[in-house]
Amino acid sequence: MELFQQLNQAAIIRGALIAALALVLIGLSQKVIPLIADRLSGRQRLYTLATVPLIRLVIILAALWMIISIIVDPTTENIFALLGALGLALGFAFKDYVGSLIAGIVTLYELPYRIGDWVSVEGVYGEVKSIGMRAFEILTPDDTVVVIPHLKLWGEKIFNANDGSRHLQCAAKFYLHPEHDPRQVIQALEDTAMTSAYLQISKPVTIVASEGLWATEYRVKAYPVDPSDQFRFTTDLTLRGKQALMALGMRFPAPGVPDSGDGA
Known part of the structure; x- marks a missing residue:
């Protein structure tokens, strides 16, 4: 039983054309599908973008199958023998690589992360x-x-942090001397958050306080308009919040004094 067919110039040209066509189709899918996704919104856009690697895998597998059918005598015994040998070789030589490929396929269905997350x-x-x-x-x-x-x-x-949505919570921390009026602090920090240019007003603003050994910790938890604004938003809350607290005459922990540790 012969496993491989005799290769001639025509067979080599057909194999090269199949490989070239696969590359062209992969390139088109990587350009066309994102264009289609840009016309969609929400989860539809994310699910459409997630099909890019799946389509690429289908094209690669189809091209490999067609090329193998040119090289190998396409009998049932030969195909199973070749697939068995390839599977055994890949299992030992590319265990981690194959594991990553399988995990990549799983991500298409479980969606633990998406583009933009x-x-x-x-x-x-x-x-x-x-x-x-x-x-x-x-x-x-x-x-x-x-x-x-x-x-x-x-x-x-x-x-x-955002799991496919545009809602990503940010937190700005403030440490104050324990002797102060908490109602004034909460009101000042709420006003700071509500007047931020980056605030997503449809989501709540929450002030969380916890008492430490050396200071009282306040955390302003809110959502920016876009997840990409999270660092500008946190900086804005921190700087303007500190200004508001200083205007009230609030005292901060003295330099060199340990902070309140991890808050709840």
Whole structure:
């Protein structure tokens, strides 16, 4: 039983044409689908963008199957023998890589992260910019691109700050000397948040206070209009909130005195 067919010039040309056509289709899908997604909104847009890696996988598998059928004598025994050998080789040589590919397929259905989500993986926080078959890329606030394999999905905690929506909660912290009027502080911080240009007014503003050994901690929890505004929003709350508290004559913990620790 012969496994491989005799290759001639025509077979090589057909294989090259199939590979070229696959590359063209992959390129078109990566350009056309995002254009279609831009015309949609909400979860429809996110689900449409999530089909890009799936379509790429289908095209690659179809092209490989067609090329294999040119190289290998297409009998049932030969196909199963080849697939078995390939599976065994890939299982040993590319265990982690294959695991990442499988995890990439799982992400298409479970959607633990999508393009535009703000996620944290092993202490790395940033916006998901692209999702490939093996890995996804996030852009950190320091403008650094980090490539994270989908394999992390199996054993690591993935924190998703907005989970496919435009609602991302921010928190600005303030530490005050314990001797003060909390009603004045809460009112000043609420006014600060409500007058921010970045505030998403449809979401609530919450003030959380906790008492520490050396200071009282206040956290202003609110939502920016867009998740990408989170750092400008937090900075705006921090600076204007501090100005408002200083105008009230509030005292801050003395330099060198430990803060209140982790608040509840």
